[in-house]
Amino acid sequence: xxxxxxxxxPVTLSEEAFLTINCTYTATGYPSLFWYVQYPGEGLQxxxxxxxxxxxxxxxxxxxxxxxxxxxxxxxxxxxxVSDSAVYFCALVGRNAGNMLTFGGGTRxxxxx
Amino acid sequence: EAGVTQFPSHSVxxxxxxxxxxxxxxxxxxxxxxxxxxxxxxxKFLLHFVKESKQDESGMPNNRFxxxxxxxxxSTLKVQPAELEDSGVYFCASALNGGGGETxxxxxxxxxxxx
Numbered sequence: 312x313x314x315x316x317x318x319x320x321p322v323t324l325s326e327e328a329f330l331t332i333n334c335t336y337t338a339t340g341y342p343s344l345f346w347y348v349q350y351p352g353e354g355l356q357x358x359x360x361x362x363x364x365x366x367x368x369x370x371x372x373x374x375x376x377x378x379x380x381x382x383x384x385x386x387x388x389x390x391x392x393v394s395d396s397a398v399y400f401c402a403l404v405g406r407n408a409g410n411m412l413t414f415g416g417g418t419r420x421x422x423x424x
Numbered sequence: 425e426a427g428v429t430q431f432p433s434h435s436v437x438x439x440x441x442x443x444x445x446x447x448x449x450x451x452x453x454x455x456x457x458x459x460x461x462x463x464x465x466x467x468k469f470l471l472h473f474v475k476e477s478k479q480d481e482s483g484m485p486n487n488r489f490x491x492x493x494x495x496x497x498x499s500t501l502k503v504q505p506a507e508l509e510d511s512g513v514y515f516c517a518s519a520l521n522g523g524g525g526e527t528x529x530x531x532x533x534x535x536x537x538x539x
Contacts, residue, residue: 315466343525354428354532355467355515362525400467410455410522411480414467 313338313405317415320398324391324422332386334375334401334417342403344368344377344384345412358386358399366386391422428531430516436537442504445534448456449498449518455479455497455527457519458491462512473499474522506538 317334322332336342346358346368359368364379384401400413401415429448437443449456458470470489471481475496484491488507493499503510513535517528 345527347530355517355528355530357527360525360527402467404524406524410519410524410526410528411457411469411472411483412459412467412517412528413457413469416466 313342313403313413315401315403315413315415317399317401317418319416320419322418322420324420326393326422326424327390329424330386330388330391330395330420332399332401332420334384334386334415336384336401336403338382338403338413340357340406341379343406344375345376345402345404346373346384346386347400347402347414349400349417351397355400382406391420393422393424396420396422427527428516428518430514430531430534432534433532434535434537436539437506438539439508442502443506443536445501445503447499447501447515447516447531449508449516450520450529453518453520453529454496455519455522455528456493457517458499458501459515459517460512461515462509465484466538467515470501472522479522503536506536508538511538513534 345360347355348358359370361368361377368369368374456473461467469483472479473493513533516531
């Protein structure tokens with residue numbers, strides 16, 4: 312079945328540091344890929360998405376590129392802020408899986424001033 | 425426009441009791457999903473409604489869980505009787521068309537603790 316693997320946290324960075332959270336997937340065909348974020352005390356919010364190979368999703372300074380050849384969708388940000396502290400979830404919707412999201416385990420990011 | 429809402433935000437019950445969770449999707453969204461995250465593990469799909477019909481309930485763990493969506497608006501998820509391993513966060517999400525690349529909008533979740 313479909314699966315998503317993302318780096319375990321917590322990831323602790325200083326403000327203005329560069330962020331990478333790795334995400335790789337296994338799926339039949341070409342899934343749609345998502346990054347969701349959960350800020351403290353809140354629900355899941357879509358951060359960005361990409362629906363086909365080589366697409367780049369971007370939002371709030373975050374970027375991720377759909378890499379078919381490496382089955383990856385790594386999340387990056389050039390300069391993190393304290394307000395980026397949250398749990399980040401990589402997820403996919405497989406082509407043959409209705410519209411159910413398959414999530415990775417989540418990565419907690421802590422940004423220190 | 426109001427987002428997805430869930431009630432209650434927290435619930436603490438004893439093993440063997442019954443709990444009912446409610447989800448109100450974004451108005452006009454025919455697709456409604458339930459997910460849960462137990463004890464820090466991955467968020468797992470439970471089921472998918474299209475209007476009032478269950479499109480996919482392959483993720484429902486057992487027959488102690490019953491989901492309904494009467495009238496195709498809000499949905500309830502009942503756990504009866506609750507067990508310790510049911511503790512976790514239950515999320516609801518909704519989407520307009522249900523296509524593969526479509527965004528699902530999540531509610532804040534219900535934190536369930538079974539003692």
